[in-house]
Amino acid sequence: MRILKLKGKSEEKILKEIEKEYGNQAVILSTQQEEQSGLTKWFKTPKTIITIAVKDEDELEQDKKAIEEIPRGNLVAESNEKLKEESYEVLLGLKDQLNQLQREIGTIKQVQLEDKKDSDNDTLEADNKWLNYLKAKLVQLGLKEEICTQYLEGMSDESPEEMIRKIYSELEKSLREKEEKDLAQIIFFIGSTGVGKTTTLAKLTAKYVLEEHKKVVLFTADTYRIAAVEQLKTYADILGVEIEVIYNEAELPQYIEKWKHMDYILIDTAGRSHKNEEQVKELKALMKNVDKKQVFLVLNASTAAKDVVTIVNTYEKAESEFDLIITKLDETDEIGNVVNIGYYANKPIMYLTNGQNVPADIKIFNKDEYITDLLGRISNE
Numbered sequence: 001m002r003i004l005k006l007k008g009k010s011e012e013k014i015l016k017e018i019e020k021e022y023g024n025q026a027v028i029l030s031t032q033q034e035e036q037s038g039l040t041k042w043f044k045t046p047k048t049i050i051t052i053a054v055k056d057e058d059e060l061e062q063d064k065k066a067i068e069e070i071p072r073g074n075l076v077a078e079s080n081e082k083l084k085e086e087s088y089e090v091l092l093g094l095k096d097q098l099n100q101l102q103r104e105i106g107t108i109k110q111v112q113l114e115d116k117k118d119s120d121n122d123t124l125e126a127d128n129k130w131l132n133y134l135k136a137k138l139v140q141l142g143l144k145e146e147i148c149t150q151y152l153e154g155m156s157d158e159s160p161e162e163m164i165r166k167i168y169s170e171l172e173k174s175l176r177e178k179e180e181k182d183l184a185q186i187i188f189f190i191g192s193t194g195v196g197k198t199t200t201l202a203k204l205t206a207k208y209v210l211e212e213h214k215k216v217v218l219f220t221a222d223t224y225r226i227a228a229v230e231q232l233k234t235y236a237d238i239l240g241v242e243i244e245v246i247y248n249e250a251e252l253p254q255y256i257e258k259w260k261h262m263d264y265i266l267i268d269t270a271g272r273s274h275k276n277e278e279q280v281k282e283l284k285a286l287m288k289n290v291d292k293k294q295v296f297l298v299l300n301a302s303t304a305a306k307d308v309v310t311i312v313n314t315y316e317k318a319e320s321e322f323d324l325i326i327t328k329l330d331e332t333d334e335i336g337n338v339v340n341i342g343y344y345a346n347k348p349i350m351y352l353t354n355g356q357n358v359p360a361d362i363k364i365f366n367k368d369e370y371i372t373d374l375l376g377r378i379s380n381e
């Protein structure tokens, strides 16, 4: 290494000279102004001195050699290799992370799947619960389980609303109603003892006479019970209608002839046990001579479903065509039994009675109104 001092008029000129002579090999160590003394300092311009260090020839030669000896190819290869290794490491790390992620996603999916299965099962269980609840409720309201099951057949995962809709439409299909305008002039009231034949006849007399201003006459063929004729007479007096007592079925046609100008001839009959074949035969004999007639089989709303079938079969022996009046609905919570009666009797229902008051406690059977009442009792719970 050599140390050189270069002197010049300005720093700029010296630096240009250094660059020209040594290129970038010179290292500037210091820059200073020449010191002057005595009189010369008044008329001489001071010079700039720059001290530099430059490598001598040997040193430059060694540097050159050293640079040439650097194994460039290996270095690149090595650095490539290193880069590869590092990248590989990074990739391995990434792969691990990916595997980990995949495992986690798998677990999440599995959990989700199980949750879905659970919730599907829960929904199914909930649906079945609702289905069972609906059935139990309808049975509690008196509807026979086998009818319920039939109505709800194939239902499981439907919504409660859909099930109710289905029940509604099944009830509508199954129940039959009848219009008053289809009534015949001659109307018989038949049925088991104490079901409410006489009371219902009185209620209808009041309805036809007072509300519809019809001409009505009452006949009674119930001469078995002492009080039966008196009972009907009392109603007839109150309502201001005539009454005839039929002691023998053979008399009936002549009485009908007598009162043929009336809008309605209402005929009360004695209560019959459906198990008493003889009594049913008498009833048949009474009705057989009348061609155009309306027959009402009066049934208590609490009649057991199995008895309905027996009763209907028995009365069909007396007369095959009849409609139903269901009485005493006020005495039962099982209003669903109306469906059973209509279903097992397979007959239209015309009136429902719901109390002892004459004439108030009777109404025409309207199936929409009835179904709404029945299903309303489920949701009101």
Ligand SMILES: Nc1nc2c(ncn2[C@@H]2O[C@H](COP(=O)(O)OP(=O)(O)OP(=O)(O)O)[C@@H](O)[C@H]2O)c(=O)[nH]1
Pocket: 192, 193, 194, 195, 196, 197, 198, 199, 200, 222, 225, 228, 269, 270, 271, 272, 327, 328, 329, 330, 331, 353, 354, 355, 356, 361
């Ligand atoms: N709670 C209630 N009682 C009723 C209803 N209809 C009739 N009854 C009562 O049932 C009892 C019998 O009624 P009736 O009209 O005599 O019955 P019936 O079928 O004529 O009886 P028999 O002639 O003896 O066969 C009476 O006490 C009536 O008041 C009703 O809708 N609800």
Ligand SMILES: [Mg+2]
Pocket: 197, 198, 199, 222, 228, 268, 269, 270, 271
């Ligand atoms: Mg009676």
